[in-house]
Amino acid sequence: MESYMNKAIELAYRNTLHQGGKPFGAVIVKNGEIIATGVNEVLSTNDPTAHAEMQAIRQASRVLNSPQLTDCEIYASGQPCPMCLAAIYWSGAKAVYYAYTEEDAAAIGLSTRHVYQQLSLPMEQQTLPITRIAPMTERNPMQLYKQRNNL
Secondary structure (H helix, E strand, C coil): CHHHHHHHHHHHHHHHHHHCCCCCEEEEEECCEEEEEEECCHHHHCCCCCCHHHHHHHHHHHHHCCCCCCCEEEEEEECCCHHHHHHHHHHCCCEEEEEECHHHHHCCCCCCHHHHHHHCCCHHHCCCCCCCCCCCCCCCHHHHHHHHCCC
């Protein structure tokens, strides 16, 4: 476990040193073998979802040809943010390990605490307006999915 965490931290360090990226790295391990790695590429790609864990999950899913990472462990240099944690849950990974805490990230201006706080509130109390607009079309993608998948 220690070697995988050290790899995630080294990826984060090199990303910051050589790429000018944010200090986050991730490693995904299956059956004792590293199958994917990722670094935070938000600044280099202008993609707010390009966090290290997300990049590693995308790579692992391609390697396994499956969105399910049920037998995988994720090693992240930093505590996963809410977006990454949600993706980890969706992937079905069996465990997550991290080195640096949310407090460590906050100390260098990279806190995600506000997102955790917003998500803990009922939708109508969150600061981002989220409004449902009822569908006004006959074409129902939910019904189509149900039919195509015999649900």
